[in-house]
Amino acid sequence: MQGFNKYYPPDFFDNIDKHGSLNSYRGKHALGDRARKLDQGILITRFELPFNIWCGTCNNHIGMGVRYNAEKKKIGNYYSTPIFSFRCKCHLCDGWFEIQTDPKNTRYVVVSGARKKEEDWNPEENGGFAVHDTDAHATPADPLASLEKTTDTQKGLVQVQDRLEELRETSDAYNADPFTLSSRVRKQFRAEKKVEKAKNQADDKIKDRYALPETLKLVADNPETIEMAKEEWARGRREMELRESQKRRALAVEVTALPPAVGPIRHQKRTASSNPVSSLKERILANTARQSNPFSR
Known part of the structure; x- marks a missing residue:
């Protein structure tokens, strides 16, 4: 694994059948530095704390899920299941603590260097049944307690x-x-x-x-939105009519303030109104209404 991008000596390819691999040629293990204590039966692995603990050396709390480079070692067997030991160094001090597997009760046990935070949940106290009842076949000390347990189980x-x-x-x-x-x-x-x-x-x-x-x-129609739309449309209509009336009044004031015409107006078509100011006023109002109101076009 540590031989990639390295120099290949000439005799390596000549005796490739003898060496077999780059690791064996360079005297390295395939797992690299993780196998530096393999002769002692120890393999360096990444271990994650299964529960909360307190370090025995610095007395600091270490939360569940913190990971360490642990020294993994087989220390025994429970029937055919191996028992492993994980030895870790605290990241807050120089102390070491050791955790072992317990195949009998399917859990981890703190052996030394730390103490476990007890957070066990008892299923029997919450209407359940014991998950790992290792003493199920043992004779209970109290016959009445055994009878109550049997009755609860039957219920x-x-x-x-x-x-x-x-x-x-x-x-x-x-x-x-x-x-x-x-x-x-x-x-x-x-x-x-x-x-x-x-x-x-x-x-x-x-x-x-x-x-x-x-x-x-x-949005789907409903009575509330319909009423709101009608009110909004009516309000907009009133505002538009108010603006138009204000424009008409302003134009009427401006036309009334014009000076009277001097002399006869030739080439002008006679209208029903004899007053030229009134005809001009009517024409301006009609053009303004036609321009501002799209429905009259």
């Missing part, structure tokens, strides 16, 4: 059996006629699909009418 089994019966009956009811249930679901799905399709078509028509973007999502 729990009865409750579990009742629940299983309910689940079985529900499953049989749902699976008795799958064709009818499937037809009912498909019918409901078709009805919802038709309603959704009609709504999408109506939304597309509105978008095409007002040149709205296709990605715009329209």
Whole structure:
């Protein structure tokens, strides 16, 4: 592993059958520095703390999940399962602590150098059953306690059996006629699909009418939004009419303030009104209304 991008001597390829690999040629192990204590039966591995502990040397708290380069070593067997020991150095001081596996109880045990924070959850105190009952076949010291435990176990089994019966009956009811249930679901799905399709078509028509973007999502109609839209439209209409009336009044004041015409006006078409100021005023008002009101064009 440490031979890549290195110099290859000429005799390496001549005696490649003798060496076999770059590691054996250079006297290195395939695991590199992790195997520096392999002659002692120790392999350097990455170990993660399975629980919270307090260091025995500096008395600092070390949280669960902190990782160390641990010295892994096999120290025994539980039947055919090996027992491993992980020796780690505290990152807050120079102290060492050791944690071993416990295959009998399927857990880890702090052997030395630290102490474990006890956070065990007892299932029996919360309505459950013991997960690892290693003393199940031992004779209890108190016969009454054994009787109570047996009674509680039987009650729990009865409750579990009742629940299983309910689940079985529900499953049989749902699976008795799958064709009818499937037809009912498909019918409901078709009805919802038709309603959704009609709504999408109506939304597309509105978008095409007002040149709205296709990605715009329209909100469903409801009485509150309709009333709000009507009020907004009426308010905008009133404001527009008020602005138009203000413009007309301003134009009327300006036309009234014009000086009277001097001399006869030739090449002018006679109108029903004999006053030229009134005819000019009417023409200006008509043109202004036609220009500002799009519905009169």
